[in-house]
Amino acid sequence: MKHTYLKLILFSFILLGSFFTFAQEDEEDWDMYDNFELEDDTPVKRYAAPTVSGMSPQRFISVSFDAQMPYNYEFSEVRFPRSTGQGFDVDESNPGVRESGTADFTGGLRINTNIPIISKSSFVWQSGINFMDTRYSISPDAEFGESRFTLPNGNEARGLGQILNEDGLRNINWTNTLFFPMNETEFIVFQGQMDMSGNFALDSFQPLNTIRYSAAAVYGRRVNDYFRWGVGVSRTYRVGNMNYVPVIMYDWTSKNRKWGTEILFPARAYVRYNFSKNSLLLAGFDLEGQSYHIDEYSINGNSYEIRRGEVRPKIEFQTKLTGYIWASIQAGYRWDWSYDADELDSSRDFFRGFFGNQDFGMINTLENPFYFNVGLNFVSP
Amino acid sequence: MKKTILLAAVFLMSLTGFAQDADALVGVWEPGHGKAKVKIDQIDDKFYGKIVWLKEPNDPDTGEPKLDKNNPDKSMQDVPLRGYRILKDFEYKGDGVWEEGTIYDPEKGETYDCVITMKDENTLDIRGYIGVKTFGRSDTWRRLKMKKK
Numbered sequence: 001m002k003h004t005y006l007k008l009i010l011f012s013f014i015l016l017g018s019f020f021t022f023a024q025e026d027e028e029d030w031d032m033y034d035n036f037e038l039e040d041d042t043p044v045k046r047y048a049a050p051t052v053s054g055m056s057p058q059r060f061i062s063v064s065f066d067a068q069m070p071y072n073y074e075f076s077e078v079r080f081p082r083s084t085g086q087g088f089d090v091d092e093s094n095p096g097v098r099e100s101g102t103a104d105f106t107g108g109l110r111i112n113t114n115i116p117i118i119s120k121s122s123f124v125w126q127s128g129i130n131f132m133d134t135r136y137s138i139s140p141d142a143e144f145g146e147s148r149f150t151l152p153n154g155n156e157a158r159g160l161g162q163i164l165n166e167d168g169l170r171n172i173n174w175t176n177t178l179f180f181p182m183n184e185t186e187f188i189v190f191q192g193q194m195d196m197s198g199n200f201a202l203d204s205f206q207p208l209n210t211i212r213y214s215a216a217a218v219y220g221r222r223v224n225d226y227f228r229w230g231v232g233v234s235r236t237y238r239v240g241n242m243n244y245v246p247v248i249m250y251d252w253t254s255k256n257r258k259w260g261t262e263i264l265f266p267a268r269a270y271v272r273y274n275f276s277k278n279s280l281l282l283a284g285f286d287l288e289g290q291s292y293h294i295d296e297y298s299i300n301g302n303s304y305e306i307r308r309g310e311v312r313p314k315i316e317f318q319t320k321l322t323g324y325i326w327a328s329i330q331a332g333y334r335w336d337w338s339y340d341a342d343e344l345d346s347s348r349d350f351f352r353g354f355f356g357n358q359d360f361g362m363i364n365t366l367e368n369p370f371y372f373n374v375g376l377n378f379v380s381p
Numbered sequence: 382m383k384k385t386i387l388l389a390a391v392f393l394m395s396l397t398g399f400a401q402d403a404d405a406l407v408g409v410w411e412p413g414h415g416k417a418k419v420k421i422d423q424i425d426d427k428f429y430g431k432i433v434w435l436k437e438p439n440d441p442d443t444g445e446p447k448l449d450k451n452n453p454d455k456s457m458q459d460v461p462l463r464g465y466r467i468l469k470d471f472e473y474k475g476d477g478v479w480e481e482g483t484i485y486d487p488e489k490g491e492t493y494d495c496v497i498t499m500k501d502e503n504t505l506d507i508r509g510y511i512g513v514k515t516f517g518r519s520d521t522w523r524r525l526k527m528k529k530k
Contacts (some may be wrong), residue, residue: 028432033433116517121413121519
């Protein structure tokens with residue numbers, strides 16, 4: 001009996017003790033923390049965050065499949081402006097069509113990575129290897145054999161339709177992005193890219209002097225948690241051939257976090273609607289392109305390259321599946337900006353820009369089909 | 382016998398040293414953005430941190446104290462942010478490193494794995510990550526002290 005009383009008293013003490021602990025926590029004097037100051041009062045430098053509220057999540061790893069609906073194409077004859085001094089004038093819009101047909105399928109696997117190497121408040125370095133496979137299934141209007149022709153060096157070559165059908169086009173890219181916040185508002189972003197693009201197979205790469213380099217630098221201001229803007233310049237292949245274009249960044253989110261913009265013009269520009277924290281819709285366009293080395297046509301030490309550039313007006317739905325895995329579904333229109341070709345002297349690229357008059361090696365036309373893209377993304381917190 | 386006492390003393394001293402190192406995390410800290418102060422306490426063998434001060438304590442839309450409105454758990458969305466425990470379950474691993482814990486980001490309503498590294502007695506490197514430390518982001522927290530009157 002005596003033991004039971006003792007136990008009861010002990011239990012009461014424990015209960016009261018825990019109650020007082022709770023009470024103490026509840027009655028914490030929050031005002032006292034106004035009076036806390038830095039132990040080491042060296043001035044603290046604060047930095048602009050690399051994003052604004054409400055934006056679509058940044059992708060660490062992304063795997064997607066892209067497919068264009070059938071479309072007709074017309075390819076001109078293949079000329080060699082550097083090897084033979086004869087090409088198509090830039091204003092020539094309808095050179096004699098040498099080959100035509102239908103691309104029943106254009107598309108393939110895309111794998112993108114963007115891994116943080118250093119990620120601190122004061123500096124972010126992200127690096128990623130990207131792979132884009134574009135397979136073609138082509139029905140030519142005539143037999144593929146009829147599009148074969150003799151190169152200036154005397155070798156026989158396949159027509160471009162047959163090359164696309166049998167080899168496809170591939171791009172391997174290494175991108176590095178550096179984000180330097182200078183203070184709480186201003187920041188600079190540098191991006192450098194190396195691209196190997198062409199009809200190469202994965203076990204036989206093309207010459208390394210066909211690697212093409214792109215870069216961009218943007219100065220920006222993060223005005224508040226909901227808005228940042230920036231201006232800069234880029235050397236880009238997004239319009240197919242190498243070009244220098246201004247860059248405009250404009251990322252904005254409404255205070256209720258429902259609406260926003262994600263603009264890095266000319267690469268992409270979207271209006272965003274956030275259904276919730278876990279799903280959103282983007283409407284806008286992407287500009288994508290590269291210069292693809294066609295090995296068979298690259299003679300006399302030159303590089304023959306298809307300048308593929310396309311504008312993709314699209315709607316994209318992104319939704320969280322689980323944890324940090326998101327799905328994305330795109331539907332849009334693939335608008336042909338350029339599918340012309342150049343012969344590059346000794347594989348060295350040149351600047352034609354919008355107004356240059358260097359002759360083209362081919363002038364090609366693609367009809368514009370709808371396209372779809374579905375992907376799985378491992379996204380950033 | 383002398384040897385045994387000496388060994389025990391060394392063992393006890395190293396234990397005390399370990400405990401002192403672990404305690405170094407206890408205190409009030411300011412995250413890099415400077416919008417909050419976080420008090421880290423030790424409960425048993427683990428360390429926890431709660432928000433004790435907010436630069437903007439009230440929600441500008443409602444004028445009421447800020448709530449954890451981004452929490453994915455709806456039942457938690459009415460809980461005030463001040464007093465909210467954002468660091469949980471950290472264990473001291475030696476060499477100024479606390480691991481096995483999580484950090485909660487009230488702005489996104491997300492919880493991440495986290496490792497805390499003491500750079501010097503007044504500076505912490507806090508790295509929140511997903512799964513592996515590569516996929517994360519670091520912040521620098523600085524120790525605060527009570528102003529001298």
